[in-house]
Amino acid sequence: xxVGNVCVKIAGRDAGLKGVIVEKLDxxxxxxxxxxxxxxxxxxxxxxxxxxxxxxxxxSHADVVKAFKKLSIEIxxxxxxxxxTTRPVRIRKIKEKKELPKKDEKKIVKKxxxxxEKK
Amino acid sequence: MRLHSRSMRxxxxxxxxxxxxxxxxxxxxxxxxxxVTREVLHGVPRARGTDMTRIQKSKxxxxxPYGGMLSSKATRLLIIKKVRGEI
Numbered sequence: 001x002x003v004g005n006v007c008v009k010i011a012g013r014d015a016g017l018k019g020v021i022v023e024k025l026d027x028x029x030x031x032x033x034x035x036x037x038x039x040x041x042x043x044x045x046x047x048x049x050x051x052x053x054x055x056x057x058x059x060s061h062a063d064v065v066k067a068f069k070k071l072s073i074e075i076x077x078x079x080x081x082x083x084x085t086t087r088p089v090r091i092r093k094i095k096e097k098k099e100l101p102k103k104d105e106k107k108i109v110k111k112x113x114x115x116x117e118k119k
Numbered sequence: 120m121r122l123h124s125r126s127m128r129x130x131x132x133x134x135x136x137x138x139x140x141x142x143x144x145x146x147x148x149x150x151x152x153x154x155v156t157r158e159v160l161h162g163v164p165r166a167r168g169t170d171m172t173r174i175q176k177s178k179x180x181x182x183x184p185y186g187g188m189l190s191s192k193a194t195r196l197l198i199i200k201k202v203r204g205e206i
Contacts, residue, residue, distance in 0.1 A: 008202050010195045013182045047202050 001030065001043060004055045006071070009036050011045040018049075018073060023058050033064045035075055153190040163187050 001007070005021050009032070019034035019041075032041045038061060053067040065075050127143040134140055151163040162181040164174060171179065180187030185194050200206045 008198065010198050011183075011191065015184050015194060016198050016201075047199055049202070 001046070001048060003057050004053045006034075006049045006051040006053060007032070007046040008049065009041070009045060010047055018068075019046075020053055020055060020064055020067070022055065022064065033059075033061060034068060035073070151187070153193055154188055155193040156190055158190045158192075160187065160190060 001021060001024075003021050003024060006018060007021065008018055009015055014036040017035040019032040019036035021030050022033045022038075023031040025031065025040065028043055029040055030043060030046070031039065032046070051071060053064075053071070055063060055067055059067075065077075068075055122143045126146070128146045130142045130144055132140055132142050145167065148165050148167055150165065151160045152158065153160055163179065164171070166174065183191070183194065185197070189197070197206075
């Protein structure tokens with residue numbers, strides 16, 4: 001297995017999808033890209049195909065997408081996750097407080113005195 | 120619901136007066152099994168009816184093609200056969 005070999009992933013969420021070897025890390029591990037997520041993968045989880053692509057070592061995702069178009073394989077591009085935007089906040093209407101006419105203090109004092117006499 | 124039938128599981132309980140009684144409850148469903156290899160499947164909870172619908176969809180089965188139906192070994196063999204043109 002060398003850089004540029006097209007292969008199919010056998011295990012994981014991406015099982016059944018096609019990818020290309022972009023970089024070789026070890027005798028056991030490899031970086032893969034294409035219809036599959038760009039990440040490290042074990043060679044045991046890959047099944048090689050007869051096809052090969054002209055790709056440099058450590059090629060970018062854009063180069064991989066171009067190379068796959070020659071084999072008439074389309075790669076869906078998902079939108080990058082944007083930061084959470086603040087939801088619109090509902091602004092409540094503030095009722096204007098009506099100023100009540102001030103009561104006479106003398107009347108209030110008289111009422112309180114009457115209540116005390118009754119008790 | 121018909122209680123006191125042979126398909127219900129029996130529980131021994133002690134009542135507040137000191138007496139003992141036998142209560143009845145439904146049995147748990149059996150372990151899910153691979154359709155090809157008959158191995159026990161991982162990632163599928165043993166829940167009945169409405170309990171299963173209340174669990175989130177992503178927690179009912181593994182996120183893999185044929186997840187919850189075939190084991191990981193069986194899916195690998197299937198994909199390899201498809202790629203090599205044997206199927």
